Amino acid sequence: xxxxxxxxxxxxxxxxxxxxxxxxxxxxxxxxxxxxxxxxxxxxxxxxxxxxxxxxxxxxxxxxxxxxxxxxxxxxxxxxxxxxxxxxxxxxxxxxxxxxxxxxxxxxxxxxxxxxxxxxxxxxxxxxxxxxxxxxxxxxxxxxxxxxxxxxxxxxxxxxxxxxxxxxxxxxxxxxxxxxxxxxxxxxxxxxxxxxxxxxxxxxxxxxxxxxxxxxxxxxxxxxxxxxxxxxxxxxxxxxxxxxxxxxxxxxxxxxxxxxxxxxxxxx
Numbered sequence: 646x647x648x649x650x651x652x653x654x655x656x657x658x659x660x661x662x663x664x665x666x667x668x669x670x671x672x673x674x675x676x677x678x679x680x681x682x683x684x685x686x687x688x689x690x691x692x693x694x695x696x697x698x699x700x701x702x703x704x705x706x707x708x709x710x711x712x713x714x715x716x717x718x719x720x721x722x723x724x725x726x727x728x729x730x731x732x733x734x735x736x737x738x739x740x741x742x743x744x745x746x747x748x749x750x751x752x753x754x755x756x757x758x759x760x761x762x763x764x765x766x767x768x769x770x771x772x773x774x775x776x777x778x779x780x781x782x783x784x785x786x787x788x789x790x791x792x793x794x795x796x797x798x799x800x801x802x803x804x805x806x807x808x809x810x811x812x813x814x815x816x817x818x819x820x821x822x823x824x825x826x827x828x829x830x831x832x833x834x835x836x837x838x839x840x841x842x843x844x845x846x847x848x849x850x851x852x853x854x855x856x857x858x859x860x861x862x863x864x865x866x867x868x869x870x871x872x873x874x875x876x877x878x879x880x881x882x883x884x885x886x887x888x889x890x891x892x893x894x895x896x897x898x899x900x901x902x903x904x905x906x907x908x909x910x911x912x913x
Contacts, residue, residue: 668742668743669742669743672748673745673748676752676755680767681767681776684772685775685776685779688779690734691736692732692735693709693711693736694728694735694738695707695713696713696715696739696746696749697714697739699712699714701740704782704880705788706769706781707738708779708786710738711731716753721753721756721757724750725759735759735761736763736765739769740768741770741771742768744768747764747768748766773788773793777790782880783880783881794879799876802890804892806833806893806894806895806900809866809868809891809893810833812864813866818866819865821839821847822840822868823842823867823869824843824897828870830904831897831901832897840859844874847881848878864889866890867891868896869893869896870896870898871895871896872894873896875892
């Protein structure tokens with residue numbers, strides 16, 4: 646009896662740990678998942694779809710993955726048709742255990758009748774660590790795992806809105822608004838004189854003499870809508886030799902919430 650109780654306790658513990666590691670599996674109980682090991686076993690035949698933004702995909706992606714971003718609701722039928730055109734088993738991925746886009750992609754195509762679809766919820770970083778030869782980082786493959794930026798290193802660049810507002814307007818600061826034009830409905834007063842470099846444009850000028858001249862001997866203070874895109878910008882900054890830079894924690898969201906971040910339908 647004691648042995649049975651111990652076994653049951655162990656099974657419950659394992660289930661709880663799995664739920665903690667993959668919190669979205671409970672939210673999407675009908676979405677089947679595929680592990681890193683199984684994805685590798687089927688790598689030669691399975692279709693792999695990256696549903697993140699092109700900006701994220703261009704920074705890092707699974708080598709054979711095709712990029713088909715998660716659609717707006719009005720374009721779900723077209724998305725499902727594209728996936729159906731791949732023929733065969735499909736695995737969707739995004740950034741990891743807490744990224745819902747890959748789950749949502751499975752739900753969309755399953756509603757259209759495509760049942761041979763799975764979420765790869767370990768995500769891009771877990772894959773790259775285990776199979777660097779089958780990943781691409783900033784156009785280079787195989788990936789050097791030491792070039793992956795840890796969560797701790799990324800978070801160390803965040804400043805609170807109070808500190809960011811003070812430090813970013815000092816003499817040796819170069820303040821940059823990296824939002825797209827449609828995201829600039831509201832801007833904090835201190836940042837209204839910030840240089841305007843939408844993220845896609847910013848990554849293109851980091852190695853240009855005119856930008857380097859403006860940034861010389863200054864710390865870069867960069868903000869986006871919600872503090873997420875800067876994670877991918879950091880790879881470009883490091884590649885181009887920038888070390889003295891900081892990000893606004895939670896972006897403009899930290900000042901104005903969803904309205905200021907130009908979120909639509911709860912998505913930013």
